[in-house]
Amino acid sequence: MNRLHWTQTIDRRILYLVLLALVVIGLLVPIPLPLVVGPQARALYNAVQQAPEDKLALVCTNWSASTQGENRPQTEVILRHLMHRHIRFALMAFDQQSTNLARELAEELAPQYGYVYGRDWINWGYRADVNGTLKGIVLSIPDTFKTDSQNRIPLTDLAKLPVMQGVHNTKDLSIIVEISPSGVYKAWIQFVVGSTPAKFGYGPTSVMAPELYNYIDAGQMVGMMFGIKGAAEYERLLIQDGTLKKPGFTTRAIAPVSLSLVLLFVLIGLGNYGMYATRNGRKQEKGS
Amino acid sequence: MKLSTLLSKLFPPLHGWPLIGALVGVLVLCVFLFFALHALPPRARKMVIAGATFLAGLFFALEWFWPAGADGTNPLTFAVPTVGNVANVLTAFTLGLGVMSLIRIHGNNVARQKAGWENSVVLLAGMVVMAVSGLFFEKTIFFRSLFRDVLNSFDAAMFATLAFYIISAAYRAFRIKSVEATLMMIAALVVMLGMIPIGQALTSFIPERGSFLSLLRVDNISNWMLTILNAAAQRAINFGLGVGALAIALRVWLSLERGAYFESSAE
């Protein structure tokens, strides 16, 4: 047997162990890997940076525990950016789990920026019917959501919910960002994007991201974060402009992502090299 | 008269004793229908099944084909949410079958002390604790933590094992064994290269835009592959799937289907 034969049949458990080790080390030890900020993430960042401060931003989340690895960091950088710029925002969701996960994230970040629920941010809650809801908010947000989801206060009660001051429909929004593993963006583009001056940005999982270039190219979407990589690029921009003092989880996470992809390259290379070498060896044996 | 008003006249909402009377009446009627149905000869039974399937489908088909007015609705549109609810409710009633399947298999394990019966105890206990705390103590920290910290963690953990599996699958499958395997490998490598800084750095000397060469940047090649080749291939595959689904749906709806479940006559 050829001495390179092992490269073709490495026990899977060894592969798993190496991957796990790379992830743990990558998270613990800051590895300075180059990170190119792509045009899509930059465009989204610029849109949030230039969003009018006197209007309400809308962050729609549709992710659940299963895709939080990518979608949670994306939500976090967007919320941090909005809070740093003191833009009030609203949360909404088309996924029941997501409305809780995003609310918890917002509750975690709010104290750091002095955000108060009802004054600086609000949770509209969850709706199952995508098309109906989106068609509804184009006409009237208070009629569509009726109350906030935390305390069931009518959205028109401005004394208790000053955050809703001057917000009637999508025309009164400053920017819309959806963070989602599913294809809801089509409904946004069909029903909402044309109705409002607010720009529309996206945080898709990296599986879904390639679908979106088309829409960015067509100007229907201002920009996006390509999965976890996009979130890290966005975080890089936030560090550069001083919004963030130190890198967070996202920047840490990008090193193990890159390392694991490199591992995959190495493994595929090894497997093929071994196969090639063994095959050649066999040919020579025959010849001799 | 509108169909919706006709219906509300035929089935007026009731309250108090009349309501209870109506509910009991419906139940008795159901029991009667049950035995009446069972008295049918096999041929008629087949027709009942075929008829029920056809009628259930007919509603959605008619609603769609019936021209809509200026307001985007037709006389059947008002019933779409209700019929959707009926489908949801009927599906929900099957829940008991699933729970009974679990209880039967795991209850048996416990009763006969089969190997691993302790696990079956854990399964049944978990089910009871979760159901009871969810139904009656929904607002407690206990239930919220059980759902979020335990159940969601398990979901995410199982999902995360995919990271390992994808590595071993790629390592094993991406070998230059055949034209097909090689093509798959090349495409995967290019797309992955486009995602990592090292890959992007390979062609970063090419200007991002404005030059013919910029098309050769790894990220651009990768995007092109995903948005042109991949999108076109997926689209063609999906055309076939769409037509296939249409065909089997028509066969099921019109009771033309043959094969498992359908060929046998109702005894």
Place this chain on the structure above:
Amino acid sequence: MNPQGWSTTPGIWIGAIGTLALFSLLYRENRVYRLFEHLFIGLAAGYLIKATWSETLKPQWWDPMVGGQWPWMFALGVGLMFYTIYSRKYNWMSRVAIGILLGFAAGQIFQQTANEYLPQIRTSFKPLIVHQADIKAASQVTAFGQSLSNFVFVLVILCVLSYFFFSFEQKNKVVQASSRTGRLMMMFAFGAMFGATVMARMALLIDRVWFLMHDWLRIG
């Protein structure tokens, strides 16, 4: 060991140990995995009971029914038909209930087909020769590049479709070549899909490892 350094929430502990237990299957099947697998299934079943009642049966059936809409009682009658499967004598009746469910699914096929596939046919009508005037000013694509892309797009669709013809023998040389090209193009596409998924999967693992390190062990 510093007790303050450890999370005290029992939920997080069970979640963390369960995560490790579920991962242990990657090494081999073992008793701890089995235990947590069963706990997982049990909890999921319990949650299903809760969700079925509080998200479907209560709001969509019970509340309207006791609110006066008595015909909802018929749904119970039909629903109970499912349970005839336990009886040899009556089990044919479960087919009526199943038939209704299948009918609901089948009847929507016209709308689904029209909504999903017809627009895709239309957007496949791509001009094979693109003029510079038709290209958006901001776009970096040249007319030639766009023409080439469109040509490849249409060609791939036609080739791949030809692979999926089943009811005649593919003897004709042109058909054979087209079908073979279609299959190779699909493999290429599958490779691209595979590559595009890797990063998302890694992100999930990193998230879980972070959960173990940060939320549970409080390191890092």
Place this chain on the structure above:
Amino acid sequence: MDHASNSWPTAFIVILWSLIIIGAVRMAQAGRRFYIRRIAGLNAIDEAVGRATEMGRPILMVPGIGDIGVIVMQALSIFSYIAKTAAQFGNRILLPTGGGTGPAIYTVADEVMRESYAAAGRPEAYDPDSVMFISDRQFAFAAGVSGMIYREKVAASFLFGEFYAEALIFAEAGQMVGAIQVAGTTQTTQIPFLIASCDYTIIGDEYYAASAYISREPTLLGSLAGQDIAKAIIWLLVFVGAIGVTYYSATGGQAAMKAFFLNQWLTPH
């Protein structure tokens, strides 16, 4: 589009397809015979069952986690064939169901398996515990089925239905215990992972051709011929459409024609 009247040309095509398929089915039922080409992955089913018999280990069949409907019925129709073969050779079978309508699928699957054993002449060999509901929850189902794959050391694994991310979990678990695996799914995004981990993967609407291929039932072969004609119509539409759009965009002056071709026809309003 909410209704056919949003775009009659679209509705017309859907009706045309439907009539062609129904027509072909009726022709087949009236006695006309249709041809079907070879589908490599499906020939492997017998091989896999044979392997399981040699090894004396169970056969696993998973119908995916999709809701009850035509996709699941198609999977069960394939499984019915497998179960008949398994019944003849005395193999044990395992059929876990999951997804939101898992309990309903469990009911149907139980009936189908019982019937298949009866059709194979061995009704007494059917073990009702071989069909079971596991979970409606995607990853609880994945945990249960992969545990089952390892514990039972399944010899053959058939994954047919609507699969999502869990497809790779099942396929790699099967790979690990050395099962021979045949798979097919309507979820195109999962095909790459099945190809990487399974011995045979059928692609796209080979899934819908499978029951016709296995059973050679005239009705299904007829339907398949009808589907081919419908696909041929798509082929022609795309071909003519692309040429037409090119022509009108080249002649430039006929903007109205181009607008009609691109924007009016088939576009819901």
